[in-house]
Amino acid sequence: MKKTRKLNSPLLVLVILSVLLLIKLGVFRYLVYGEVSWLRLVAIDFPVFMLLPVLLFVVLRRVSPLVALIYNLFVSALLVSIVWYERYFQTVPSYFDLQQGDQAGSVMETVSLLYTPLDFLFFADILVYAALFVLYWNRPLTMKNRKKISVAAFVLVAVSAVTTVVALQKPILDMTLFAKEQGFIQTQLVQAAQQNSASAQMHLVSDEELAELKGNEFVPYTEHDRFGIAKDRHLFVIQIESLQNFAINQSINGQELTPNLNELLGDSLYFDRMFQQIGAGNTSDAEWLLHMSLMTKGLDPTVNYLNGTPLPSLVNMLNERDYYTTTYHADKLEYWNRAELYPSLGFDYAYSSEEIPNEDLIGLWPSDRTMFQFAEGEIQEQIASGKKVYANLMTVTSHTPFEVREQDKYLELPEEYVDTYTGNYLQSIRYADEAVGEFIDFLKAEGIYEESMIVVNGDHSGLHGRPMTKTDNELMAGLLGHTYSLKDRFLLPFIIAAPGLFESEVNSNFGGQVDMMPTIMNLMGIEPQSPMVGHNMLQYENNLLAVRYYLPGGSYITGDHMYLGQNARYPERYYDFDTMERIEPDKETIEQKQENALKILNHSDALLSNFLDEGEEEAETGEES
Template structure:
């Protein structure tokens, strides 16, 4: 045999040995490898189902595999037969979760969260039409489970080496560490790109698109459990009584001005996306930015020193404060963290007086956990995206024009008296829908974020004006209180220079920034009564107490104040900043400003006491929410 023949023979033997070794390793680990491949394929398939336009299998594959590896690692703690059964069982469970999430997405355009599962309200509306949501292709989630049965029988006859627990544990540690390490990298990257997303769980769908379904449910479960644990700690009885005394003292302030004036009237509240005061009564090239809002301000009671007070929950925080008069969560979103709490909400209080209550928002029902929280707050109905005909899109979703037109018809069907709570959408950051917004000459601000915003808010103002004109023409305004306010900032601080230029501010300070964070708030009375300007420094926390006075509702468990009967100007922000109308304390710089002069002033003992009271009030609000104290107080009175 020559050398060439020997080399070829050795090569064949080497290849044969490699192939035999591959077969041997496959036989040894076939269950783990099969599980990894099949589940990865299913999760990627689900990713395509919920995001066909932006599905990127290459980008999603990494976090999906990383999320499955810890499960694979757990399987190696079992002996061969137990591992096979473990993977088969977990495969069935994951398949059922993906199937349920798929049906839920088709109805709500969202992903099932722990809060959603806890609240039976979520699945009531789906259960009646679940068969209509199922498609023949859904069999792909379960087809492998059937096909694996003969494979499992075949593989049962193939001998596998049974490793000792020590070796299996080492394999567990290695694979688990690998999965957690890579997964941590993907989660950390997302937390840097969108710092509040993972804490607030505001956009569950986006989180799932980026990290995969398994990661979403792991993060969701972690947040839910940690929130439960933090709130399970027993509160000292003395603290419970201290908070209750504070609430009672605030509730004893009874309004004299306008007391019960709106009793029995309908209430229409409109929260306008990213509406800020700096656009009110302003023109560009001789054209008003918000002509309709300006018109209604002149025939309403207008509050020109009204601030948004939102925190990590952004839009949802504004809704939460207006309907509950409790401060936002210290971190994350109250709509997500406290959806299982007992709340003394505005819709609940009005329902007790015979009102029909309904919330309207033309976006995904599960966004900001609204479909859970609206039920908790006592709304009879929530008209979300699936309740509307999606016949026109501007910005993120259903256009404000279509939203107002369709909502008007739904409102007309409500039995009076009613409370309708409406949240607009089209003027949402980043204001990029130039075609949808239509023509509005923003002049020198063309191709800037501010210019895009001005065009977007001009569009929304037009739709708001047409809706209000309909309400007025229909005669509904004659027997309704209409309240309109902005929810949060329009211009992020990174674009502050554009805002300062628009306002003509030179050498702006932190005080200037805060002063530009005002949002419009108006209350329109029938027949344009009480039209005036109220200069009281106030905020979103004060809306419910003010309405409680007007509608003669109990003033319980509220931390805001009735603006129409307040004895002091007062706005407290979640970060500890505050103002009393004369001084403004900015927490991030620990500086006090004199509002009249704009100068920094030194801290006095009196100012220090005010700051301590502010922090104490925020702590009381946290206690009320963290320990569900309203439920405790309500149980005591029963």
């Protein structure tokens, strides 16, 4: 009986929980950061995670050992979720990502590709708890050793407070690196504090200064190359899920991956060096970049902070020119807060899963073919009424994990590609291309094609993260003829088809997603009424892009080199952008480009603050600073 009483001691319960928690946090740090660092684990991570159960044992007079088990399971589930998120997105999630249960599909659909046997260690201690519950912990604990537990609670509170205060003094440049050095929970607290800070100082720059920061000389908008040549044409923007630039004009086994888009290039201006710039909002961020030409918040989805102010968007500028503006996406409007985004952008109507038939399902959604066929009927009616039309059409079938039905597989893949992540991606992109081709045929058959400008772009990369195994990377190397690189991952196609205006034209000026809107506006003869961060890619040869979230903080890209800042796993890296070979860092160039990129980001944040509900932010002009 004496032994039983000792094993039923509250202090012993906490000691066992502490040991198990230390082991889990060690495994977590190894999986996410590539190292354990026991000093940081014990001094920074452990006190914060251990604080809640210890405080409960101090406050409550009697407590069931079940509390320890429930908390243990919660921590295990949290840590595994973070591990899987990091494997897929290659960055740790923010506090906002963790509370978006309805938006976890991107990760959960690929769980079978993300987990490893080591992950089960997070739950292996359930067997220990089960044995202790059966033998010793089958009744509530009477709070003994309260003084010792109170002392432990005081120490944990003090250490947690100190580490959090220290973390609050530092800026978050890279989420994963910050979490590695300052603690995951502290990182969430710092992000929340910075998010709600009312003292942010941001600086605006003039259009002339912005052009100079990118290495260009400003040219008035109406003097740009080919200004207004597509004025008053119908505009169709087709945003293809996960379409990367390497797929264009690419073949496998003698078969084109995108035969319909390749054919469209005959009437197109094709920008083949457009870089991904989305943040945590993924596809919704791609919509924001296209329609606003402002950078996203980065660590949080921009769409979740809109204050309802009408936006100076491409959509609203088309509305002012008597276009009927619509958007089509076969999902709920609540997803990524589009119910707030679309009215602010100014769309006359947003077609979603409420209107698009829930038929011909591929994965979780109606097929791209279903969406396009529905849109065709609406577009016919709109044009028949004499309206100029802007339709924003977003595909979804080529969403991860890229699994399409047998009847929708148009490629005969080599045996080694069959049922691989890479092979599935190629099949899904080929299907999306077929659906787009059928829509283009509809425009031609209805006599709409010759009167239109058709923009095709990818929203973000598809082949990335842990689902890309060694085999997948080898398959990509075989397909491309070189190692699959960050350049291959992040370059997205930007195609502008305008029959009679372009003929198989390729433009290799370097740009980002933020540059699509100014380029489209230039061709349609629309002069900006408010500042933008992007520029017309037809006019300017030089560029400087900062990328938040998917590259380490401090990273930037130009047309000739890519600089990646330090993150949790790698030191800083410097690449020749054409060859993607490592080159010797030029410290002077890096420092100057980083300074210029930061000025561009601050300028964008100052403009963005006018449309977000996140505390009062004061924007200052460069002249006043």
